[in-house]
Every structure is written in C-alpha cells, then in structure tokens.
Amino acid sequence: MSYRIPLIKPYINDRVKELVSEVLDSGFLTEGPVTRRFEEAVASYTGVPHAIAFTSCTTGLETALRVARIGPGDEVIVPDYTYPATANAVKIAGAIPVIVDVNPDTLLIDYDKMEEAVSANTKAVIPVSLFGNPLDFDRLIKMKEHYGVLIIEDAACALGSSFKGRKTGGWSDMTVFSFHPRKFITTGEGGMVTTQNAQWAKAMHQYKHFGMGKVAGREEMVFQDTGSNYKMSNILAAVGLAQMEMVDDLLDERIKLAANYHQLLKGCKNIKIPETTKNGIHSYQSFAVLVPERDRVMKKMREEGIEVQIGTYALHQHPAFQQRGVRLRGQYPGSIRAWEETLVLPMYHSMTNAGQAEVVEKLTACVE
Ligand SMILES: Cc1ncc(COP(=O)(O)O)c(C=O)c1O
Structure with missing residues (x-):
C-alpha cells in the first residue's frame, strides 16, 4: 500500500546515481576501493581511526562480539526494548543475552538495572542509542571503569547523534551502525563498526573476509575460529558514500523537522515525546511519541493515508527470548509501556511543514 505521507523516503539524488554508475562502469563490483572510501568517510565523521563496513548492523x-572474544558462558547485557538484532547477535556469537528494562522517559536502557545485572560472567553491555537518542556516557564510562566490561553500542539508528560534543561512534569500545532504508543514510542493506582499537579493526576485517589475512604477502586463514563473508560491495558503498557527502545537511534538516514536530505537539493532551539524553544531540532517525491506545491510533492514521509505525519490540514477550540461554531480569514496566504506546511519525528529507502539520492535526484528532 502506498501512503500519501510515507514514513520515510530514502535520499537518492543524482550524486548517488553518478557514483553507482562509476562503480558499474569500472567492473569492480565486490568490496573494494569505494568501500574503503565509505569507511574513511564514516571514520572521519565519527572521529575515530577505524571503520569497517558490513552487510548489516546485525553482522x-x-x-564485534567475536573479535572481543565473547562467546559461550559469557553474559552480555542488552535492553528489553530494542530490535531483536541486538540480542540475536549475542546468541549468534554463542553468549548469553541478559535482558534489562528501559527508562520510561528516554526509552534507553535503565542504567541502574544494567549495573544490578552485572555478574562475574558479564563481558560486555550493548546499550542501544534508540531512534537516534544518544547514550549517557558519563554513566556508561563510570560503569565500564568500575566493572571492567566492554561497551559495544548498538547505534543502528544513531549516526549523527552526539553526547557532550562528541559524535556517536567515538565513545564506545565498538559502535555499530545500520544503513537499512529506515536509517537516514542508507545503502539498501549495510552496516559499519567504528573503533579506536587497531587490533579489533584488523580482526573484524579478517573475520568478514572468510577469516583471511596476509602473512608474508600471502593470504592465509588467520582468524582463530572461523570466518564469514560480510563484505560490503563497492555498489552499495557508492550509495552510502554519496550520502555521506551530504550528511551534515541531511542531519540539520532532520533536526529542524524534529524541532517543528516539538513545536506542533506542544500542549497536545495525551501525547508524550521521549526525553533526549541530557547534554546530547538527538539525530532523529525516528520521531517517536507515546500515545494511549496506540494500535487504534495507528490504524486510523494509516486509513487517513499517513504511514505511522510501532517503535520497536519488548523482547521478553517473544518465544525466542523465553528460552534457556537467555536471562530475563525482573519486570519490564518501562519496556511494556514503550512497546504498547510508541508510535513513530513520518519524517524524511524534503518533508514539508504543511505535511507535518497535517500529521499532527490527524494525530491529535485520533488521540483526544
Ligand atoms: C536498534 C536496532 N539494532 C539493530 C538493527 C538491525 O539493523 P540491520 O538491519 O542493519 O541488521 C535495527 C534495525 O532496525 C535496530 O533498530
């Protein structure tokens, strides 16, 4: 079904087409020099020395978990309110996801609950900068120093956000982005890990190239366990590279659109906007609100031609996370409320203020 006002429109301009055509004409289609340029662009934007492209945020x-040598017997703390990929990646690496509640005001992991969940087996936490809301690194770094755990950030939605002036990607031990079309920079499917750690960067590069590395000028299978094929083709990287050339403008535009939504929603009864982390800049991959009777409101909005969407999932409610090998910790009131009430509103490059006003007008009529 096509909507009068869609949730998102990928930003595909002539520059994207030009760079993709150059790759197609070159005949070098698999991962190669354009992938390197895309990696360099993301590394430089996030202020780190290393960025490694992947087929997705999930891979x-x-x-990231594998190169940190996290696997069977190890525990990794993740939030309950997130996309399943966050916890699935832990299971794929053979470790145990330990699932904790989120803060009902920010929808980000509850830092107190996260600390309570640390055990002798905890090797890492994967907090999620959900919807582009940056994490509180004052809190996370203190925790890292106290417990000696790694921070592997799921920043699928958060390219462009920042905390205390430093971009997401530059804070965590490893930060993982997504370039799925719902994100404001997209390669169709794709991901990227940023890190300051040269050894991890090298190991990630080897792992995604079948475990291969150069020894005395020859390719050998050097990764300890195995390797996979998570390379990003030059074609997809060209799409991402062209968008990175525009990233500041695209981000400014999203921040302006978000400010306009804030203004339009001011004083609207029964509509709550999640709080942005103090000292943070939100990149608004998604503009989310909490409304009562979300499913009814969502249906009505869609009938009006406006594409709205749920936020994400409360993992503990799903069979995949109710099994041995997953640790559920306590109750999840923050996550349940987020799951039941969050509604994501349309936001895309070139969305007009009139379009936003119509979304809010219809939304308030549905809610009140
Ligand atoms: C928080 C979060 N983590 C991970 C993912 C998975 O990203 P990908 O589709 O690139 O694997 C998503 C996708 O929407 C997400 O929202």
Missing part, C-alpha cells in the same frame, strides 16, 4: 554486532 557487525556479531563480529
């Missing part, structure tokens, strides 16, 4: 998360 990037899995590889």
